[in-house]
Amino acid sequence: MKKITLLFVLSLSIITLSYSQSKFGKNEINKESIGYSINGHIKNLASNQDTLILASYRATFKGTQSFAVDTALVLNDKILFKKNTPLDEGMYFIFDPQTGGMLLPLFVTNQNFSFYFDIKNFDNTLRFENSLDNTIASEYQTFLQAKLEIRKMLSNKLDSLVNDDREIIESKISSINSSVKNYTNNFIDKNSKTFFSKFLKANQQIEIPESPLDSNGNPDRNFPYNFSKKHFWDNIDFTDSRILRTPIFFNKMDQYFDKMTAKHPDSINQSADILIKLSKANDEIFQYVVSYVTSTYERSKIMGMDAVFVHMVEKYYITNQCDWVDSTMLVKMQDRAQKIAPNLIGRKATEFIAYGTAFMKDTLEIPHTLSEIKADYTVLVFFGPSCGHCKKEIPKIKNDVDSLISAGYNIETFAVATEFDKKEWKKFINDQKIGDWINVADINHDEDGNPVASSDWRDKYDIYSTPVIYLLDKEKKIIAKRISHTQLVEILGRLQQDN
Numbered sequence: 001m002k003k004i005t006l007l008f009v010l011s012l013s014i015i016t017l018s019y020s021q022s023k024f025g026k027n028e029i030n031k032e033s034i035g036y037s038i039n040g041h042i043k044n045l046a047s048n049q050d051t052l053i054l055a056s057y058r059a060t061f062k063g064t065q066s067f068a069v070d071t072a073l074v075l076n077d078k079i080l081f082k083k084n085t086p087l088d089e090g091m092y093f094i095f096d097p098q099t100g101g102m103l104l105p106l107f108v109t110n111q112n113f114s115f116y117f118d119i120k121n122f123d124n125t126l127r128f129e130n131s132l133d134n135t136i137a138s139e140y141q142t143f144l145q146a147k148l149e150i151r152k153m154l155s156n157k158l159d160s161l162v163n164d165d166r167e168i169i170e171s172k173i174s175s176i177n178s179s180v181k182n183y184t185n186n187f188i189d190k191n192s193k194t195f196f197s198k199f200l201k202a203n204q205q206i207e208i209p210e211s212p213l214d215s216n217g218n219p220d221r222n223f224p225y226n227f228s229k230k231h232f233w234d235n236i237d238f239t240d241s242r243i244l245r246t247p248i249f250f251n252k253m254d255q256y257f258d259k260m261t262a263k264h265p266d267s268i269n270q271s272a273d274i275l276i277k278l279s280k281a282n283d284e285i286f287q288y289v290v291s292y293v294t295s296t297y298e299r300s301k302i303m304g305m306d307a308v309f310v311h312m313v314e315k316y317y318i319t320n321q322c323d324w325v326d327s328t329m330l331v332k333m334q335d336r337a338q339k340i341a342p343n344l345i346g347r348k349a350t351e352f353i354a355y356g357t358a359f360m361k362d363t364l365e366i367p368h369t370l371s372e373i374k375a376d377y378t379v380l381v382f383f384g385p386s387c388g389h390c391k392k393e394i395p396k397i398k399n400d401v402d403s404l405i406s407a408g409y410n411i412e413t414f415a416v417a418t419e420f421d422k423k424e425w426k427k428f429i430n431d432q433k434i435g436d437w438i439n440v441a442d443i444n445h446d447e448d449g450n451p452v453a454s455s456d457w458r459d460k461y462d463i464y465s466t467p468v469i470y471l472l473d474k475e476k477k478i479i480a481k482r483i484s485h486t487q488l489v490e491i492l493g494r495l496q497q498d499n
Contacts, residue, residue, distance in 0.1 A: 035084040038106075039114035042077055043125070046098065049074050053095040054081045054106075056088070059250040059288060061295050068095070086111050089195070090245025107133040109195045109242075133196040140187055140200070144180065151176045198237045202248045206231045229260050233278055241284035249285075253292070265307035265345070268297065272308065276316070287324055290316050298336075303480060304345035313337035342460045349380065349476045350460040352416075352440075359454035360416065360440035363426055368414070368440050370476050376410040377479075377492065380470040381437075382463050384418050385428035390467045394432045397469065397485045404492060411492075417441035418458070418466055420451035 038054065054070040069087065072079035087108050094103040104115070104126075113131035123145060128134040154173050161169060184200065191197040208227050211219040236243060236252070243249045253275070261271040272293045279289040290312065297308035313333050316322055325333070342350050351370055352360040358367035370378060379401055383390040397413075405411055415437045417425045422443055429439050444452050461468070462482075471480040471488060480491050 034086065034111065036082065036087045036108075036111035038081040038108075038112075040072075040079040040081075040094070040104075041114070041116040042074075042079070042103070043116075043118040044120045045074060045077055049096075049098060051097060052079050052103065053097055055093055055095045057091045057093075057246050059244045059253075059292075061292055063254070064247040064250045066093075066095075088242075088245060090242045091199070091247070105137075107131070107137060107196050107199070109133045133194050136187075136191050136194060137196045140184075140196075143183060147176055147180050195240070195242055198240060198243070199246060199248065201235045202237070202243060202246075202252070204235050206234060225260075232256055232260060233275070236278075238278045238281040238285055241282045244285060244288055253289070263302065265304055265311070268305070268308050269311045272312070273315070287322075290322060291324075294333075303483070306340045307344045310337045310341050310344065314341075339459045339462050343462055343470070343478060343481060345478050345481065347478055349470065349472050349478055350457065351476075352442075352455075352457060354455040359442055361443075362438070362440050363422070363429070368438050370414060370472070373412045373414065373438070373476075374474075375412040376474050377412075378472040378476065379411060379413045379488065380472055381413060381415045382418055382461065382466055382468040383415065383428075384466045385421065385424040386419060387466050391428075391432070393467050393485065394434065397467070397488070398432065398434055398437075400485045400489050404489065409492060409496070413437040415439045417443075418463060420445070 040052075042052075050073065052072050052074060053068045054072070055066045055068050057064055057066055069092070070081045070083060072081050089109050090107075092106040092108050094106065095101075096103050103119075104117070106115075110131065113134065114129045115127065115131075115134065117126040123142065126138050128138065151173055154169050154176070157169055158166060184204070188197045188201050206228055208224050211221070211223040214220045232252075233256075236249070256275065257268065257271060261267050272289075276286065276289055276293070279286040294309060294312040294317075297305045297312070300306070300308075314337060317325060317330060318334055322330075349370055352358060353369060358369045360369070361367050370380070379397070381394075381397060383394055401411060401413055413434075415434060417428070417439070419425065419441075420443050422441070425439075425441055425443075429435055442454050442457065444454060446452050458464075461470070469481075469483050469485070469488060470478060471483065471491060473479050479495070480487070483491065
């Protein structure tokens with residue numbers, strides 16, 4: 001069988017041979033279901049071929065994945081995929097478990113159709129009955145395949161040609177490219193109501209017009225990017241949720257955030273809002289996009305990206321736009337966002353003051369605040385005196401901070417003990433030789449001797465484990481958070497270079 005070179009068949013991310021329902025969206029299946037029936041006749045299958053699998057594409061948080069939805073026995077070169085429950089419309093494929101390869105891509109837009117092809121003569125024998133989308137897809141593929149073979153043949157000649165002969169071949173290749181482009185555009189217009197036409201259009205790149213001239217009379221270098229970003233989603237029909245069940249949507253979304261958007265929370269939030277506004281044309285696409293962005297940036301290991309999670313919760317979840325989230329989960333998300341929000345990168349660090357009084361005190365009961373520090377940088381460290389990991393990490397932080405100070409950096413360290421045993425705390429300070437730091441703790445007890453805190457500062461700084469390092473600038477704005485001692489050195493080094 002000749003290798004299938006369909007333009008619209010993209011790389012398969014993961015083949016998961018397990019049954020799966022759509023993870024996103026509401027059930028769109030009619031209660032009075034008539035099911036589906038897909039009949040296949042595949043000539044010249046291997047003699048020992050006993051089963052074939054029907055698999056679907058679905059956009060997930062991890063990318064476009066594939067899931068087996070049905071298995072058919074091969075009897076006299078014939079197969080039948082049939083169940084009482086209709087298939088979700090979208091893109092599927094026949095999977096050969098014996099070779100691990102795809103035999104045939106399918107567009108499921110009606111529930112009953114048939115196909116035939118001869119493995120030894122695939123291109124010339126493939127045909128469908130009762131399936132317009134698959135029929136025109138095959139028609140398009142036949143045209144494209146012929147053009148690609150001619151172009152490949154011409155391209156192979158280029159390396160051995162020079163001057164005029166080379167220009168003739170390049171002209172012919174250009175002519176083929178133009179004919180493919182024109183044919184595709186006309187094909188899409190002619191079949192505009194079909195899902196395959198929407199799929200084909202979604203695969204097209206945005207055509208960028210000639211750049212206008214800037215104030216100096218030169219082509220505006222930013223125009224191509226700005227135009228591409230503005231029109232990135234023009235070819236996607238956001239009213240049609242079937243696009244989620246193809247390899248296209250996730251790939252475009254990944255490109256949009258990874259290649260077309262600066263790696264900064266504000267830029268990502270802006271791009272997310274643009275995409276989400278478009279996705280509101282369809283409930284299922286809206287749910288997928290909002291869920292994907294929220295989950296992705298909540299789990300991001302890139303510092304500062306938790307600002308995207310906070311933005312999503314504040315703008316879409318607590319405003320009651322996400323009806324697929326139950327009340328319990330919504331409360332958890334809101335609580336998590338509230339804990340993150342006060343210590344986002346760029347925001348001023350929360351001061352240790354309650355009811356107008358500083359509550360963080362040193363071992364002599366003298367109160368201290370962040371605002372009293374006048375250094376260019378403040379290293380804010382949270383540690384537990386009995387924490388084994390802290391006992392290993394604090395000396396490293398101490399060593400690096402001292403080295404930075406020796407190198408000319410104007411740094412103070414504000415160290416907060418998170419536990420309530422004052423003797424253990426004093427011992428830790430002496431053992432770790434951090435007496436030159438501003439060492440404070442919030443050590444209070446109620447009438448029954450139970451430890452109590454003066455405020456919710458643990459939540460404000462999101463302290464659920466120790467040690468934790470924050471880096472603040474002269475104005476006490478957060479430069480970096482939850483970093484290691486080595487990252488502290490790297491970040492300050494970059495800041496010094498920028499200045």
